Amino acid sequence: MNFQPLIGLYFISPLWTSQALDSSDYVLQFATPGDRVTLKCGLPSIGSCSSVNWTVKNWLWNKDEVVTAGKVTHLKENKYHLLKDCSLEIPQMQRDDAKLYTCESGALNSSVSLQFLDITEKTSPAEGTIELHCSLSKSTGFDSCKTDKDIHINWTTEDDVPITGNRFRFENPSVGLSKLIITRKLTDHHRIWKCQIMQNGEVEASGSYRTTVRDGLEEVFTAVGESVSLLCRNTSSLRLGDRIEWTLNNKMLSDLVPENGQTNTSHVIKDSSLVISKLTPMDAGDYQCMGSSDEQRVLHRIRVHTLHVAANTQPLKGNLSLICVLTCAEICEENFNLTWSGSNQERWQGRLFHVNNTLINELLLPVWPVSSDAITCSVYREGSKMASKSLSSVKSLQTLAWLCLPLGVLLCAAAGGSFIHWKTKRNKDLSTESADELSDISMNHVYDVVQDEEVQQPGQLKREVATTDDGFYNLLQPVN
Template sequence: MDSLSLLVICLFYLTQAASGHHPTGNPLLMVAVEGDNVTLPCGIPSIKTCSSISWDMSAEFNLTDEIIKKEKPTAPSSHRYRLLKDCSLQITQLVLNDARLYTCKSGTLKSSVSLRILCITERSLPANDKKMELHCYLSTNKGADPCFNHKELHINWSSEDDTPINGSRFVIEHPHNCFSKLIIDTKSTDHHRKWRCHLTQNDLVKATISYMTTVEDGLEEVFATVGESVLLTCGNTSSPDMKWTLREKQLRDASSPDNGQIKASHVNQDSSLVISRLSSLHAGDYQCSHSTDKKDVLNKFRLHTLDVTAMPAGLRGDNLTLTCALTCATECEKDFELTWSGSAHIGWQSELMNINNTLIKKLFLPESSVRSYEDITCSVHREGARVASKKWRAVDPLQTPAWVGLPLVILIVAGGLYIYTKRKRNKDAANDQPSTEMTHVYEVVQDDRNEEQQQQLHLKREAATATTSFYDLLQAVN
């Protein structure tokens, strides 16, 4: 009996391996989101040709629908199915109804794939309830295997930048490993805010889906950096009677004689507002509404601006001072934070200061090693999630525009000096010409006089010689 039992067990495992199933009998699990394209592998080993391959998908009442036979799609929506060269099945533009059990067959051999769709829905709550409840789950459809067969699955929530959600106004519940709730104590700035749900398998992310919440009478919070352009939309409308206001004062197009409280801006044909060359003065609450009805507000925005400035070390001793400033539209909330990253660890940072609705955090860096700094970035975080950042780069003085243009300046100056010198020499030569001619005449006269004097001197010397000779002759006679 023992030998027979062992033989049965061996045959069971061989059958499971040949069929492409795990020994547990669970099909391969694949997860995707609506709109994706997915490729389901055929786990039958040693396939020489796909002509013998067929693909089925589960249907109601434990039935199956054939979708691929003899290398051609047979399903009603055949344009979304394609058999690849390795006999895998490709499905495009996934919909919820695609969450099924798919089976690849070749004779008596078969291999199955359980395709699940990751979804997010919002639960309806009473209008006076200040909470919001989001559900993230794996869809269950015809023939899909139960989720409790996959203990390795888990669902996590994060903000738009994948920072895990945490804070006193958030509650996360996990009824089971394929279903999770995010309960939010809402505030007005949650309007048009995105949340992300991740499905992990053995700690590896298999699928991610995002959801944007809508809050009644809420406003969209926008964080932007100084110097860039910002586009604020006015909804799906393009009406000439739309108007924009900032701090309850009407704004005008930049082309108008009076451009109101904001400069370098204009309104597009779709009524959206474009702010060019953003500055800290643009921080504030904006809203778009019909000019005929002030209460008919279509969109609201709360704009905050982020900037990084530098003070040279020569003005502050031995340190280069960088200042990161977040100018808030109204009052800076307690969940806002500023952080320095990059080479910021080389210096030391000040404490976060809140001055006149502006958060400030300074970074002091040794001037002696400025050129060795990597990119230094200041980021603003809201409830732990990074929402904006601005970089400061150390600039080599020899690479600044002034130094780059120095050779050209030198060339221009040298050319000017050359022209000036040449002109001066020509002018001086013209002025000196008469005196040169007179000097030549004077030199000729002097030469004549010298020659006459030399002749007289020669005669005197001859006379003196004759006298000396006569004297010598008298001495000899005596």
């Protein structure tokens, strides 16, 4: 028997189907694994679904009827549902569902090419890199990447911010395939990267991928005064008799003694997570979740950075000094940034500098900013917002302060002095202080550092900095 005609037909058939489908008479639709997908019939004026048939064609151009006369065929009942508007529903998208679907009613028909969005990680990337691939599946013998429907792929962070920076590189071998090549860092552990399918400038579908790095650290940013739960991952590898223990900077948490009479604010819950209530800057550091029996094994590592804001007045200049401090576990990396903004989304440029393991942004504003009731400092990592902390003014006290001005400086000074005296006496009478108050007091050394830094700046005059214990600071309340 001569097989040559058959072989020729085998290779020609996909080319023929590609040409047949490479037109504008079908709709492209995208989905990711596990999605619930609804394919619209797209036919006008359908009187009843009883006249509707749905067919599916695979890459060999085999035709499979899944809906006949308005009813799902018996063998496809678990796979497809026919909705009231005659749409075809796939409850859970799988890879082999990427096919051409056609809705027919009489002489009319409408087709949907369902594309599968897939993100994979290259198993053997270049040394010191992570390589992710985002691609669209091939459907019914034609490559959607060759379509003229203005499709392209974007890479973003978890919160849809475009990925930028020197450690990222993109390769696009085709319209339907894009590669993200990352210069690996330990803190890329458990980071989420997103791939977006764009058509005519609109996001049609997106998928996400979480990377793992051997001996890596999950990075967490949180605001002082808030609570955080640190998840102990990989507990499935625990052996019989293992118990969960947590360390901070390689010291057992159970052995750490709180400073300044503070109570222990961390505890382990049933799922082995570590819960820290009302964080302070001292809670920044590297945490480890460990399984311990005869020997200790590290299950998961988490690096925690804390964000804090405070206000300070400068009576001689009439300005309000706002200080935003990011306390890093080790060092604050170059891709970290602190930004001030108001409730009207206005952004202010402060003065940014590093001091040891802290990143500080000082902002000078009029004591009572007119344009904003709340002022927020946010920390960004590689352009993506990670955490925020706000200060909000108390309007009644603000109004009272302004009413004092016409009465003269002397009266206001006397009133302010009385208030400070009352607050000082009250603080002495208190037997305990809240975590927020302790955090504010601990900010005093930051003001001293800021003052010292300004003295060293050429062309700037040294200015007196008041403590956070004055009356003006109490007109601003932190908002968690």
